[in-house]
Structures are given as structure tokens and as C-alpha cells.
Amino acid sequence: MSNLLEVRGVNFAYPSLKVLTDINLTIREGESHVIIGPNGAGKTTLFKVLSGEMFAKSGQVFYEGQDVSALDAWQRVHRGIGRTFQMARLFVEQTVLDNVIMALESRERIKKTAHGRWWRLSPTKEIVEEAHLRLAEYGLLKRVDDLAANLSHGDKKRLELLLTLALRPKLIMLDEPTAGMAPEDRRAAIETINRLRQSEGLTLLLTEHDMEVVFGLATRLTVLNHGEIIASGDPEEVRRDPTVRSIYFGKGAAHA
Ligand SMILES: Nc1ncnc2c1ncn2[C@@H]1O[C@H](COP(=O)(O)OP(=O)(O)OP(=O)(O)O)[C@@H](O)[C@H]1O
Numbered sequence: 001m002s003n004l005l006e007v008r009g010v011n012f013a014y015p016s017l018k019v020l021t022d023i024n025l026t027i028r029e030g031e032s033h034v035i036i037g038p039n040g041a042g043k044t045t046l047f048k049v050l051s052g053e054m055f056a057k058s059g060q061v062f063y064e065g066q067d068v069s070a071l072d073a074w075q076r077v078h079r080g081i082g083r084t085f086q087m088a089r090l091f092v093e094q095t096v097l098d099n100v101i102m103a104l105e106s107r108e109r110i111k112k113t114a115h116g117r118w119w120r121l122s123p124t125k126e127i128v129e130e131a132h133l134r135l136a137e138y139g140l141l142k143r144v145d146d147l148a149a150n151l152s153h154g155d156k157k158r159l160e161l162l163l164t165l166a167l168r169p170k171l172i173m174l175d176e177p178t179a180g181m182a183p184e185d186r187r188a189a190i191e192t193i194n195r196l197r198q199s200e201g202l203t204l205l206l207t208e209h210d211m212e213v214v215f216g217l218a219t220r221l222t223v224l225n226h227g228e229i230i231a232s233g234d235p236e237e238v239r240r241d242p243t244v245r246s247i248y249f250g251k252g253a254a255h256a
Helices: 043-051 073-079 096-112 125-137 153-166 183-199 211-217 235-240 242-249
Strands: 003-014 017-028 032-036 058-063 081-084 171-175 203-207 220-225 228-233
Touching: 003 043, 003 203, 017 043, 017 203, 017 228, 032 043, 032 183, 032 211, 043 081, 043 171, 043 203, 073 081, 081 153, 096 125, 096 153, 125 153, 153 171, 153 183, 183 203, 183 211, 211 235, 220 235, 220 242, 228 235, 228 242, 235 242
Parallel strands: 032 203, 032 220, 081 171, 171 203
Antiparallel strands: 003 017, 003 058, 220 228
């Protein structure tokens, strides 16, 4: 497996708080790499630095061997890095169908030009058909005409995943993909994500608190604590690591 993403010596601080300290991390092609850590450990901040929403104070991020540290978020999307958020980001005043059409139009635009923030006012027949097909695949067909704002939490997350994947990323970063879901939705999400990883040849980087999801998805596991990586490797080995056990899985740990 070759390295898809490499993080070298990344440091990040908010004005009054140091959050990431000397982060070194490798994401290999095809793996499902889960990052866990107590609340406030710096997981979301790390995602923001990797996706280009914020820039590291020092250190570098390499994607497919190229330094992308200075690229903006949309430029990283063009390179093939997709991302979802803890609270799904959708065009809530648009219908479910229009959300999908916009994502598909945007993908076509990315293929043709260097700039992807544009869509046609009247989409082609092919795009509308593809949108319906994808909505059917995700079990959202009956909601096509609903406003995205009116979807349930689980359906919003599903739609966001569909939109992110419509851009055909190679690496997809999922920030707590099952947060707030009922147990049966959570199990369905694990299945969907595992299936997509295999069928679309995706590499996954996730943060997650729910241990059923963590061990249902992870092929590699990294533990972040107070902005530092304290363990990384095979999920079962990491689970047995004495430091990890005392900090994270031990008595009184936030998410044991
Ligand atoms: N915009 C900000 N300005 C200042 N401090 C921030 C900002 N965003 C996050 N923080 C702080 O940075 C630290 C790391 O936050 P972050 O959201 O990255 O942690 P996390 O591991 O994702 O937490 P959670 O599991 O609760 O989502 C926390 O102490 C948080 O309060």
C-alpha cells in the first residue's frame, strides 16, 4: 500500500491555545484510518488543517507525494480530498434533488476547468437521471422534493455523504459520521461506509467516539490526547496499549 496522505511535524495553535503538537501521521491508500481521543483532544482541528480550512503554524501536509500545505480547501477538493462535518453541511433551503444536482454539476465543472464552484440553472437529463439513481442507492428517493432542512438527522448525514462522494474523492475524511444516530442507523452507516470503501476504492480517515463504529470500521487506529499522538497502528494492538488503556479505555475515561 502506498502513502496517500502524509502529515509531517504539524503544529497548530488558536490565539490562546496550543492544540496540535508535532503531529506525524501516514494514511495509506485503501485503509480505513480512525482517529480517536477524548473531547477537546484536537481531532476536528487536525481535520481542518488536513482539509485546508485552516493552515498549520508549522509542518507539512503531503497528498499523493505533493506538498499541499499551502493549498486552500477547494484546491484540495480538486486534488481528491473530500470531507464531511459533525453537523452536516447542506444547502438547507434547497430540495434534496437540487443539492445532489449541484454536487454533480460541480463535479462536471471540476473535470473541465480548474474552478469548481458553479452549476447550470437547468441541468442536463443525464445529471437529473444520475441524481435520482444516487438518491435511490442511498434510500433517499422518497425525499427528493423535500427541503434538505426538513430531513431527519440520519438522512442529512446520508445526503452529505452522497454529496461528498459525488465529487469522486480518493480520500474521504468523515468527522463523527454517526454522531447523533440511533443504534440501528449507526449499524447501517457502518455497513454503507465499509461497502463504499470497497466498491469505490476509497481511502477513509475518520474521527469517531462510538467504539462499535471505531472497531467496525478501523483498519488502523490513531489515538490523540491533548493534541499529541500517543499511539498508532493495528486497532487491537492500540486497544491493548497500556497508556491508551489508562487514558482512553480506562476507568472513568470519557468514551470507554
Ligand atoms: N475556533 C477556536 N478557537 C479557540 N479554541 C478552539 C477553537 N476551536 C476549538 N478550540 C479548542 O481547541 C481544542 C481542540 O478542539 P477540537 O474541536 O479540535 O477537539 P476534538 O478532539 O475534535 O473534540 P470533540 O471530540 O469534542 O469534537 C478544544 O480545547 C477546543 O475548545
